[in-house]
Amino acid sequence: NSGQIYDLYNNTALDINAIGNYWGTNDPTEAENHIFHQPDQSTLGLVSFTPLMEIHPVIESFVFLADENPGLTSDCVGLIDQAQKMIHVVVPATANLESLIPQITLPRETISNPQSGVPANFTEPVTVNVQTPHGESAEYVVTVEVEIESFTVSFIVVDPNGNAVNDAVLDFDGVQLPAGVYVVESVMPGNYPYEIHHPQFATAFGTVLVENANVEVMVQLQALTYSLTFVVSAPGGPIEGATVQLQDFPVQTTDANGQTIFQNLPPGIYGYNISKELFEPVQGSIEIVNQNVTVNVVLESLTGLTKNETCGLVLIPNPANDFVRIEGNPAQRLEVTILTVDGKKLIHQPFEAGQKRQLDLGQLKKGIYQVVIKGEKGSVLRLIKQ
Structure with missing residues (x-):
């Protein structure tokens, strides 16, 4: 009836029902002012009119439809907090916040400002006033949040020869994926650590920087060492x-x-x-x-005899106590070195041709030593210190 309020006159003696009607008010006492029946004239029938149809200034739903808003790939539905009269809508980065068309669902005969189906600028929070036919009103604050664009990170995993490895385990930012799953979706911009595990290869480590595009990461696994x-x-x-x-x-x-x-x-x-x-x-x-x-x-020592037939040299006495002489072939110059059996040098003494060849063994402990003699020919002799 286009929002027109009509009075009801029961001009019969029969009782009738008029339950669930709107009488221009939510107050039953005020609503009865629009009804003429038995309380007004005893010969008339009684009109039962409660409970009333109540109309309140509420927003039942709020949505930006993809069909009406370029830049949207799907409908963006607002989350309504009726207690706080707040509406929160998340839209993609491709949405034009300066001109978004909302579809606002209201109770019948209720109006809003801004209106449903009319473009509005949502770059800042927008206050939507809702008013019922009987003048009751409420204000909702609509906040539109632009969703941060997310991206996909893909890994290509190969062995040292460049062959694909299809069963490695990817650990991305602390989250372990099933074996062989190398694609991570809905990744926000940022730096992300990763690890790639495989029993036949050394674990690969790294970080991925995601900025404003999808990222592909090539990882070549190395053999275990x-x-x-x-x-x-x-x-x-x-x-x-x-x-x-x-x-x-x-x-x-x-x-x-x-x-x-x-x-x-x-x-x-x-x-x-x-x-x-x-x-x-x-x-x-x-x-x-x-x-x-x-x-x-x-290692085993190179052992020589007490007398070296090749060089014609001999250690006298051997075993020795304080001194040992090198006898034989006096015409050649010699370099004599005494070492431990594990190769540690203890004594080094050169002897010129014709010089008396005697070594002082006072600093040596009892044991077996190597005597290396370098002359015209090399010789290794074994010395026993008593």
């Missing part, structure tokens, strides 16, 4: 300065503990050669499978 430790010793203890050659790797020497470590070795079989002056060299091979490996090598 291990360490190979050599511990080189002689019967008298560790050997410092022993040379360790491991295939084509740079040569390394042992430290004071007789150790040297080759790092980052992939699984495989490795040949090695260990040498030290005055010791027999040692060759061998070792296989690395799935763990770090330690190789213990004991």
